[in-house]
Amino acid sequence: MPVSRRNLLASAAAAPLIGTLKASNTADTPSPKLKVVVTGGHPGDPECGCGGTIARYTSMGHAVTLLYLNHGEGFCGKASLNECATIRTAEARKACEILKAHPSFARQHDGEAIVDNQRYSEFRGLLDAEKPDVVFTHWPVDRHRDHRALSLLVLDAWLEGGKQFALYYYEVADDTMMFSPVDYVDITPVESTRRAACFSHISQDPGKWYPAQQQITRFRGTESGYAEAEAFVRHWQSKSAVLP
Numbered sequence: 687m688p689v690s691r692r693n694l695l696a697s698a699a700a701a702p703l704i705g706t707l708k709a710s711n712t713a714d715t716p717s718p719k720l721k722v723v724v725t726g727g728h729p730g731d732p733e734c735g736c737g738g739t740i741a742r743y744t745s746m747g748h749a750v751t752l753l754y755l756n757h758g759e760g761f762c763g764k765a766s767l768n769e770c771a772t773i774r775t776a777e778a779r780k781a782c783e784i785l786k787a788h789p790s791f792a793r794q795h796d797g798e799a800i801v802d803n804q805r806y807s808e809f810r811g812l813l814d815a816e817k818p819d820v821v822f823t824h825w826p827v828d829r830h831r832d833h834r835a836l837s838l839l840v841l842d843a844w845l846e847g848g849k850q851f852a853l854y855y856y857e858v859a860d861d862t863m864m865f866s867p868v869d870y871v872d873i874t875p876v877e878s879t880r881r882a883a884c885f886s887h888i889s890q891d892p893g894k895w896y897p898a899q900q901q902i903t904r905f906r907g908t909e910s911g912y913a914e915a916e917a918f919v920r921h922w923q924s925k926s927a928v929l930p
Contacts, residue, residue: 737880738873742930760796799835852927867917
């Protein structure tokens with residue numbers, strides 16, 4: 687269940703507020719089924735930044751697609767670069783199987799992301815075909831060019847499409863800068879699922895970067911009153927969406 691930082695700041699004590707929010711969402715009214723798209727600059731990015739949220743969504747019966755900008759051609763450990771696309775695509779499919787999500791690929795090239803009129807149009811076509819209610823993407827102030835490029839492609843699709851879907855930004859360890867989240871999702875019950883999805887990306891040596899991401903989710907949990915949480919920034923012009 688998401689918790690807004692604005693709500694937290696409105697109360698002198700966070701714990702009672704969180705308890706009230708939990709109680710207010712226990713009604714028997716069923717939530718409408720959503721189509722959620724989580725975009726990532728590379729295989730592994732959505733799992734790293736949103737894996738717990740994805741697992742929460744799919745456990746509630748919502749449909750989730752992980753839309754990767756490329757097949758991860760640029761790096762796959764000690765294997766030849768010629769093998770990377772095959773290796774990392776297989777890893778992405780395994781991660782999606784664990785998260786009960788559907789994989790999709792935009793077919794750009796790892797490390798060579800292009801943002802131009804043609805790619806704007808192509809990417810919008812991919813998103814439009816998904817008919818999403820909610821889209822998650824990289825925060826635009828990010829160290830990796832592919833992440834920044836993807837963020838622009840998603841933003842353009844959202845603007846050109848009349849802002850029809852809710853737009854949220856997520857953070858990735860060691861890459862995201864100047865990130866001040868507003869909304870939180872409790873991932874405590876599904877942390878092991880997120881971990882398994884991330885560790886499916888064996889070629890990326892998750893033992894090196896996963897601990898840093900878990901430090902972030904534990905810190906976000908401290909901010910929001912949970913053991914672990916993933917945090918998001920909703921575009922200020924975006925409609926809100928039901929977070930799990």
